[in-house]
Amino acid sequence: MKDIDPHAITLPLDAIRRSWERCAASGLRTDEPLPDTRNQRTSLSDRLEANARLVTYAQPIMEHLHQQIARSSSTILLADDSGVILRSVGDQDFLERAARISLKPGHSWSEAVMGTNAIGTALAEQRPVAVIGAEHYLDRNKFLTCIATPIHAPTGGVLGILDVSSSVCMTQVHAQALLQTTAEIIENRLIETVVDAAVVIRFHHQPEALGSPLEGLAVFDEAGGLLACNRRAERLLGIADTQLTRPPFWNIFETRWNTVLDHALQSSVRPTKLRCHRGREFVAHVLVSNLQRVRPASTKEVRPTPRPRAPHTLDDLDLGDKTVNHAVRRARRILGLDIPLLVQGETGTGKEVFAQAFHHSGPRREGPFVAINCAAIPATLIEAELFGYSAGAYTGARGDGARGKLREANGGTLFLDEIGDMPLKLQAVLLRVLETRRVTPLGGGPEEEIDLSLVCASHRSLKTLCENGGFRPDLYFRLSAMSLSLPALRERSDIESMARRILQEESPNRPVRLSASTLDLIRRHPWPGNIRQLKNALRLATAMLGPDEDTLTPEHLPQELLEDPDAPAPLPPSQSLRAAEIRLVEDTVSRHNGNISAAARELGITRTTLYRKLRQMSSL
Ligand SMILES: Nc1ncnc2c1ncn2[C@@H]1O[C@H](COP(=O)(O)OP(=O)(O)OP(=O)(O)O)[C@@H](O)[C@H]1O
Missing domain, CATH: 3.30.450 (Beta-Lactamase)
Structure with a gap:
């Protein structure tokens, strides 16, 4: 953004005038002192919890927006639907200046408290607004240039406000377009993840x-x-x-x-x-x-729903790698027994596929396979997803209640993915269910006995989480009686067979071969997204084949595989690999202008994983 003369900008002056009239009518003075800030920390944590989904999805996108604006005297703010700031991302020098006028998390910027300002006025007008310098109602805010836009909830209504505030002038048209696009990206994320989305x-x-x-x-x-x-x-x-x-x-x-x-x-x-x-x-x-x-x-x-074309039984997974063979043999020993299976491994190593294969190999194979990703559901909703609820059990519950995944999986297998993200309180409840094998829906209702096979997965070490207090040791001991670790793709000796298997599954009616140099590139690539990334790369490469071609050569492969052909193989999971991963993630997200879905698709990882990586990277 370039600094320009604010007087050259067309502003929604009628909105500003209406706002000043509202402020004057409410008796607000332009020299109003800063409001009392006691008790605001506790109410902030309540608000963060109430807006957990909004904050989770907005935070990484706000960080990306801030990088794009890349100026030293601005901050990106997220406020809830009453104008209380939930999160801020900005440069230290400006954040300190902003904090002096309470432009920071926990403080209300509704019009009633702070007079005309972008957050409060966007809320009052329910549309994007810009408030520049002297247009602010309170004298102490007149050094600010702010633009704000509402973030709409998937079910309608305004969920919160996204704001860019700066102490210098901004090119309104550019900044507003950027802010608008960012708000739409957040809205899209919220839409994609609505409960019951199929x-x-x-x-x-x-x-x-x-x-x-x-x-x-x-x-x-x-x-x-x-x-x-x-x-x-x-x-x-x-x-x-x-x-x-x-x-x-x-x-x-x-x-x-x-x-x-x-x-x-x-x-x-x-x-x-x-x-x-x-x-x-x-x-x-x-x-x-x-x-x-x-x-x-x-x-x-009606036709039978096609199953995902992943291998169906444990035997299918064994393509010759020693570690995988060992995992398959160990898992086979507990088929049909009342022992939970814990599968650990990096993202995309096939933990869910392993859980499905375990299910299809055991005596409960005719029963349902029900999966729940604990990292993709807000902490406040996991309990209801698992246990179900009776009609009207809580605000937002569907009128007819829900059975919950535990009861849905009765007679089959329940797969709890990313169990490390399960809130501590819920871990205690799950432990009780595992001990009693009984479930009571939220809000009451008859207790039901359940009979299921439990498979849990985590990309994080649950043992380390226990040591850091993030996971209950008693639940860990219960879940880890049979614990398996799936190797990263770069560590597997059967990568060639895996590539051929994927090609066969992806293109069953058209045999596709791999040239020697393509195989060499595949063997040498670090594959941070593991099998998922390999699968996506091969899909893309197959789509690049001409009608008369049947052999994948390096030119069909995605660019990222060609970028470092001389890298020593295989790369150790070291700092250099981490740095390469960070670079790859950053480049991809930036190439897709912050579109997380598109970037995740290209990287061959899930959106949840990409957000997790962005969060980890931002805390480095
Ligand atoms: N043995 C396999 N053969 C063929 N495809 C596989 C195999 N294992 C995994 N895949 C494919 O790789 C992708 C990732 O697998 P999966 O979802 O099981 O990984 P994950 O470890 O559970 O990932 P995350 O940790 O991100 O949830 C899927 O598209 C799956 O079909």
Whole structure:
């Protein structure tokens, strides 16, 4: 952003005038003293908890925005729906100056407290605003230039405010566009992760807009009911007020729901075409985010839901690597016994695939396989997800209650992914369930006996977490009776067989070969995203093959594999690898302009993992 003369900027002056009138009417003086700040820390922690999802998704994106603005006298602020600042990201010198006027977490910047200001006025007006210098109502704030924009909740209404404040002038048009895009990225993240989301559809009439902030985003439940969509989707589809009308998929699109599902289950990376009833045609990426939930919408079209094309039994996983072979043999010994299985390993090493294979190899294979990712669900919701709740058990609960994953998995296998992220309080409850094998839904209701096989996974060492107080030792001992560690892909001796297996699974009707130099590159790459990243790279490479080609050569591979062909192989998990990973993550996120979904897709890791990596990197 370049400094320019603020007088040259067109401002929503009517909004400023209305705001001053509101302040004057409420009796606020322009020389009002700073409000009393006692007790604000405790109320901040309550507010952070109440807005956990918003804060979790906004924080890394705010950091990225700050890097883009890259100036020494600004701060990015996130406020809740009453104007209380939840988070700030900025430069130390400006943060200190801002703190002197209470422009910091825990303090309210509603109009009633701070007079006309970007956060409070954006809330009052429910739209983006800029408040520059003397337009601030309070004298002490007149050195500030602030722009703010509302962040909308997936279900409608304003969830919070994103603000850029600076002590110097900003190019309004540029900064506002950047801020607006950032708010939309946060809104999209919140939409993608709404409770009950089973199918996520991104669409645009131009394929190149997919993965960019311009795309329409719509999220459906397993039966095709619309749960939420972004404002761009409403505009592209030409429908308004989707939050009120919630039209089902078939009222919006001509394309059949089951056709879309089938396509997604067969190839979630290949875009498909969608035609809406108004005649417009779109290119779409359809992602089935919760396989367990997806069922065909109409009984006429019923077909067995295709299973993910991962290996099905433990034997299928053994491709010749010694560590994997050892893990498979140990897991086989506890099939059908009342002993939980703990699978540890870096992201993308196949922990969930291992859990599925364990399930399909054991006596409960005809029962359900139910997965829950403890890192992807806000701490406050995990308990309800696991235990279910009776009707009206808590605010926001669905009217008819929910069975909860523990009871859904009865007779089958429950897979608790990222168990290290489970809140301590809930760990105690889980331990009790494991001991009594009984579940009571939140809000009361009859206690139910459960019979299931439990598999837990974590990319973090639970032992270290125990030592640091983040995990209960008694639960750890209970879960780790059978603990396995899956090797990183770079450490596996069967990487070649793995690549061939993936190619065969990805392209069953068209044999694809690997040239010697391609294999060499694959063996030498560090694969921070492990099997997931290899799979994505091979998918992309296969898509690059010409119609007459059947052999993957280096030129088909993604750029990142070609970048360091002389690196010694295999790389040790050392500082250099860490540095390479950080560089790769930063470059990819920045190449995608902060679009976390697109960056995660390219890196071959989940969004949750990418956020985790960004958080870790920001604390280095
Ligand atoms: N043995 C295998 N053969 C073929 N594909 C595999 C195998 N193991 C894993 N994959 C593929 O690699 C990807 C990542 O696997 P999975 O989700 O099981 O990893 P994870 O360790 O649970 O990852 P995260 O820690 O990020 O949750 C998936 O697309 C999966 O299908």
